[in-house]
Structures are given as C-alpha cells and as structure tokens.
Amino acid sequence: MTTTTATRTTTDPATIDPSRRARVAEAAYQIRMGVLEQGEAQGEGYVGQALGIADVLAAAYCDTLRYRAEDPDWEGRDRFLLSIGHYALALYSALAAGGVIPREELLSYAADGSRLPMSGMATYTPGMEISGGSLGHGLGQAVGMALGLRQQGRDGQLVYNLLSDGELNEGSTWEAAMSASHWRLGNLIAIVDLNGLQADGRTAQILGGEPQHERWAAFGWSVQRIDGNDLDAVLAAFDTAIANATVEGQPQVILCDTRLARGVPILEAKEKLHFLRVAAEEWPVAMAQLTAGYQAADYQNEEK
Amino acid sequence: MSTTTATVTTPQRSAAMIASIADAGVPTTSAPFGHALNALAARDPRIVGLTADLAKYTDMHLFAAEYPDRFFEMGMAEQVMIGAAAGMAAVGLVPFASTYSVFATRRAYDFLCLDAAEPKLNVNIVAALPGLTTGYGPSHQATEDVAILRGMPDLTIFDPADAVDVEGIVPAAAAIEGPTYTRLLRGKVPRILDQYDYTFEVGKAKVVRPGDDAVIVSSGLMTMRALLAAEKLSSEHKVEVSVVHCATLKPFDEETVVAELDTDRAAFTAENHTVVGGLFETVAAALVKRGIGKKVGAIGLPDEFIDAGALPTLHDRYGLSTDSVVARVLAGLH
Numbered sequence A: 001m002t003t004t005t006a007t008r009t010t011t012d013p014a015t016i017d018p019s020r021r022a023r024v025a026e027a028a029y030q031i032r033m034g035v036l037e038q039g040e041a042q043g044e045g046y047v048g049q050a051l052g053i054a055d056v057l058a059a060a061y062c063d064t065l066r067y068r069a070e071d072p073d074w075e076g077r078d079r080f081l082l083s084i085g086h087y088a089l090a091l092y093s094a095l096a097a098g099g100v101i102p103r104e105e106l107l108s109y110a111a112d113g114s115r116l117p118m119s120g121m122a123t124y125t126p127g128m129e130i131s132g133g134s135l136g137h138g139l140g141q142a143v144g145m146a147l148g149l150r151q152q153g154r155d156g157q158l159v160y161n162l163l164s165d166g167e168l169n170e171g172s173t174w175e176a177a178m179s180a181s182h183w184r185l186g187n188l189i190a191i192v193d194l195n196g197l198q199a200d201g202r203t204a205q206i207l208g209g210e211p212q213h214e215r216w217a218a219f220g221w222s223v224q225r226i227d228g229n230d231l232d233a234v235l236a237a238f239d240t241a242i243a244n245a246t247v248e249g250q251p252q253v254i255l256c257d258t259r260l261a262r263g264v265p266i267l268e269a270k271e272k273l274h275f276l277r278v279a280a281e282e283w284p285v286a287m288a289q290l291t292a293g294y295q296a297a298d299y300q301n302e303e304k
Numbered sequence B: 001m002s003t004t005t006a007t008v009t010t011p012q013r014s015a016a017m018i019a020s021i022a023d024a025g026v027p028t029t030s031a032p033f034g035h036a037l038n039a040l041a042a043r044d045p046r047i048v049g050l051t052a053d054l055a056k057y058t059d060m061h062l063f064a065a066e067y068p069d070r071f072f073e074m075g076m077a078e079q080v081m082i083g084a085a086a087g088m089a090a091v092g093l094v095p096f097a098s099t100y101s102v103f104a105t106r107r108a109y110d111f112l113c114l115d116a117a118e119p120k121l122n123v124n125i126v127a128a129l130p131g132l133t134t135g136y137g138p139s140h141q142a143t144e145d146v147a148i149l150r151g152m153p154d155l156t157i158f159d160p161a162d163a164v165d166v167e168g169i170v171p172a173a174a175a176i177e178g179p180t181y182t183r184l185l186r187g188k189v190p191r192i193l194d195q196y197d198y199t200f201e202v203g204k205a206k207v208v209r210p211g212d213d214a215v216i217v218s219s220g221l222m223t224m225r226a227l228l229a230a231e232k233l234s235s236e237h238k239v240e241v242s243v244v245h246c247a248t249l250k251p252f253d254e255e256t257v258v259a260e261l262d263t264d265r266a267a268f269t270a271e272n273h274t275v276v277g278g279l280f281e282t283v284a285a286a287l288v289k290r291g292i293g294k295k296v297g298a299i300g301l302p303d304e305f306i307d308a309g310a311l312p313t314l315h316d317r318y319g320l321s322t323d324s325v326v327a328r329v330l331a332g333l334h
Helices: A018-042 A047-064 A085-097 A103-108 A138-151 A171-182 A203-207 A212-218 A231-244 A282-295 B032-043 B061-066 B078-090 B101-107 B109-117 B145-149 B163-175 B221-237 B254-261 B279-289 B311-317 B322-333
Strands: A079-082 A159-164 A188-194 A222-227 A252-257 B028-030 B047-051 B071-073 B094-100 B124-128 B156-158 B180-184 B188-190 B205-209 B214-218 B241-246 B248-250 B266-274 B296-301
Touching: A018 A047, A018 A085, A018 A103, A018 A231, A018 A282, A047 A085, A047 A159, A047 A188, A047 A231, A079 A085, A079 A138, A085 A103, A138 A159, A138 A171, A138 A188, A138 B078, A138 B109, A171 A188, A171 B078, A212 A222, A212 A252, A222 A231, A231 A252, B032 B047, B032 B061, B032 B163, B047 B061, B047 B078, B061 B071, B078 B094, B078 B101, B078 B109, B094 B101, B094 B163, B101 B109, B101 B124, B101 B145, B101 B180, B109 B145, B145 B180, B145 B266, B156 B163, B163 B180, B163 B188, B205 B221, B205 B254, B214 B221, B214 B254, B214 B279, B214 B322, B221 B241, B221 B266, B221 B322, B241 B254, B254 B279, B266 B279, B266 B322, B279 B296, B296 B322, B311 B322
Parallel strands: A079 A159, A159 A188, A188 A252, A222 A252, B047 B071, B047 B094, B094 B124, B124 B180, B156 B180, B214 B241, B214 B266, B266 B296
Antiparallel strands: B028 B188, B156 B248, B205 B241
16 A cells, blocks of 8 residues: 555556456346345345445455455455444345355345344354445444554555445534544545435434435545446445555545436335345345346446 | 541531542552553553543543653543544554543443444543542532443453552553453542552452451442451451452452352442442342342442532441441441
8 A cells, every 4th residue: 555645546447357357247147036035034224225235245255355255264365344333134145246255145034043034143143244234333443443554554444434424414424534534544444335215214304314424525535426237336436446545545445326226127116125024035036137237238237 | 327537527518529539547648540541551552541531630630741752631522532542552552541430331321332342442541539539419420321331242341449450450551452441549549458468450359358247348438438447347346348440340259259249248339329230230140040039238329419528428428438338237237
C-alpha cells in the first residue's frame, strides 16, 4: 500500500478483463443459487437482499479479499465485517463459493444445531468476523480493527465493512464514520448496499438518506457510487479502492445501488421484498430462471 | 443523622462534578487506575487506552501522557468507543476504555453486549462515577449500572472499595479472556484495605474484618464505609461487626457470602447502588437458592432518582455515610 493520497487512481470499468469478469460472474451465479437453496430449505428469508448483493460478494470473496479458505483465522487476512446480520445467507453462500465452508452445508441454513444461523454470528460460522444482527455496530468495530492493525504495524491488511442503507438510520454508524476520517483510516473500506427498502417500507419514506455521496464526502470519506449489480463497475470500484488504500489517509466508501432479488424475475416482481416468503412450488421456478438468465450470457452487462 | 462535622465546610458546594468520597482521616492514593495501567502497559505492549472525551476525569490522562502512541481519544461517542475497543481486541490488543458509568451502561449497552461480551473479547471498561459519587444529578449518577449489567452473560463486574482494589483489578482484568466492567474510583481514592489482612482476588469475597454481633456484606466504596462504621461501633458501642467485601459482583462468590450470612448475627448488605438489582438482590438470590430464610437489611440507594447537591449531604440523606451505617446496624440489633 502507498502512504499518501496525493494522487488517486481510478480504474475504468471498461478495462476489466473479460475472463476475470466471467470468473466472478460464475461465482455470483453460484452465490445466488446457494441463496435460493437456503431459502428453499426454510421457505423464507432475507432472500431479496442476498440476491441483490451477490455480485459484490462474488467480487469480494472470489477476486479481491486476501484470506485462506483452509484457515479462516489466519492472522494476515483482510477483515470483511457483515454488520447487516440478516444478509447472513448471502455471506454463507459467498463463504461456500470461496471454499471456507462446504457447499452442501448451506442446506443446514437456520436449522437447529446449524453453524449457519438465520442472523450472522461470529461464534457460529467460520469466516464470519462479527455478530451483526443489531444494526450500526459494524463500522465501529471496523474502526477498531483498522486502528489496531495499524497500531501493530500490520499495514498490508484491509478492513471492509458491508452495511445497508437502512443501517444508515443508526446514529452509531455516523459516530464511526466521523471516527474513521478523524483517524485517517486509509486501510478501511465501507461498502453500502443501497437497495432502498427496509422493514417498514421504502427507505426514502422511512428516513431518507440521500444525497449519499455528499453525506459521506462531508464526513471526510472518499466516495465511489456504482451500480452494484454491474460486475465491471464492482470490480473496478474494488480495484480503485485497493489502489488508493493507504496506511494513513482517507477512508473509502463504495456506495452500491442494487436491485432486490436481482437475477430472479419471479422474485423481483414481488411486492413484499424485505422478508420473502415463497411458496414451495416457486423455488424450482426461481432456480430455473436464475440459471436461464445466467446462461443467456452477459446479463450482468445488460444495462450497458 | 449527620452527627460528625469533621469533613463539613460551609457552604457546601453542590455543583461539583467530582467530589471526594474519602472520609476525614482516611489516607488516599492519587489516580490509582492511571498509575496501575501505566505499570501494566510497561510490561505488556498489547495494552491500549481509549476514552470518550473523559481522559482527565477517569485518570486515563496519565496513560495518554505516558503512552501517546497507544492512546485513542474517541470523542464524545461511547458507542463507537466500545465497538472500536472490541475491534482492537479482535486483532490482538488489550484495550481499556474509559467513560462515566452512565454512558457506558445506559448509552452503549448494546455495544458492550454484542461487540464485546458475546464474542468474549478482552475489552475492559473502566467507568467513573458509579452509583452516587457525584452531586450532578441523575444524568451523571449511575445508580443502576450494576442492575443494567448483571444480566449480561460473560461480563465480569468489579466494584472496588479503594485504591488497593483498583491496583489489583487492572492487571486481573487484562488477564481475563472476556470483557470486564469496573466501577472506577478516580482522583484521590481512599486507601483502607491495606490496613487489614486483605488481598484482591478475582471472583472472591473476603472477610476483611471479623465480628460476632453483626455482619455486613458490602461492595465498592461502601466497604470503606462499613469498615469505618465497624471501627466506630466497636470503640463507641462495643458492637463487633464482620465486614465481607465483594470486589467482584459477577461472577459472585456465593459460597463465602452465604456461609457468613447463615449465622445468628444481624445481617446487612451495603452498596453504592439502588437496592434494586444490585448486591442486595444478588445476596438474596444466593440465600433463596439454598433455602435459607434470613432477614437481611439493605443499605443502599432508594428506588428513585437521586437529588443533585453536595456529595456528603447526599450520602447522609440517602444512607451511605459512615454514621448512617452505624445507625442502621444499631437499629438492627434491637
């Protein structure tokens, strides 16, 4: 990592290598399929959010993060904090795609005695860094980890925190945002899933958070805002963030506009997407749609 | 009830945030926490300090001056301070984080519970102004901090009586694999336990002073008051009082305490805390669990918001002064 932020580099999404994109797209497909399998096992869950964030997690766990699948506690790893604990099934699926947990274990999601509880908990799951069900906790812990790693001279490691737009309602998130820029945590990268929906309805109506770019910038962060379901944009944003990561400098945030239930039209069409309850006969349809969409090729880039 | 005037000057200043809890003639040690933390940090490089804009008022300023590179001023933001302390512990450091008790408990409970306790991280909260140790009013009087925290699994709770306890707690807390909460006494802290055959030990209640007529189970600064009251009861009333000090409130040493209470002596608990949810109820539960029916008088703060005012006045008004303890024991003997 560099030690200054004098010149920032930006990766152009158009320069992303097609074979790299194809590899991550395959991972995103696997993650989505794993999400549907977990959803089918329980008949319900936070499936919409998980499908929406799958492209970001695919880029993180199958391209970007430094970790050892066979040794999830490896000291030299990057830290990826899931403060939105209800997205756990998405992270479980990503951990399976990354080889940290066995793929078949996903079917135990939310079952009695499972290592994969409905809300993500650090003490249950290998590779789950924090227990994130209570919102607004991740970024503060990320601040401490980034400070602690720097304190110990472990300058090569980065701390990521995946948050959601609903989580930005919590004041503690903004305490942490202030703290990160005050401490010049250039080794900290926040990722915010802007899916626009929370428990009681549209985020814009519950407690609107726009303009997001300006808010984070005003708190001293370096901001990128991307289409979180555009794989080239996601990969370029990670490349940009890592190129600009510093031992001491501006913390960075990647704001990701995502679409709930992305990649599965039968679910995207549903009205109640915050917590999905899906009829048994709909799951095979959802899986078939996901596969058809993936095989139709290049759907990640359809809006280009 | 206020019969001694030795410590009283008039007019009483009521607005002081920090007031002395030392009775007249009791020796004190200045900032025992800060000195103990520095001593520990000198031999353990993992020790770091954090505060939420209260370094000067929690004796953390001594650490900040000695170890500026290991000190983190987190600002008036208790939630992120505790979250960040958990993050530091997760990457191998041993943080001590200081603020006032009210803010650590009422304001940042969720963060202490989920970020530190559930993953059993070595996060050490040192919380000043526990119970009634300021006349600043309910915003700063943590009269229910133990009641709030006792239900939190895996949290160790310390309630030191004096500087001797504080000096013992600091290295002990760092050695515990899990979070700790210490009801910090700061500034000029009374030093009284070294006059007795006493050593601090995690999780142990100690009979500091024996006595055949009555027994007081106490914690925190009320142990100091209980000991002073016991000396006075002995010399002035020929009443011998046993004092059992509980420096660790959780895990609680039920065996020692129950053994002392299951006798014919008049029994009391004494705590710098509301009588709801603190030492008294901890002791009561221990007795009930063993099927022991025993009358125990609860010396502590009432279940109400405490007045603002001068601390000596308030301790008298709410029954925490040495003379109040003397009166309660005498009344309980008849």
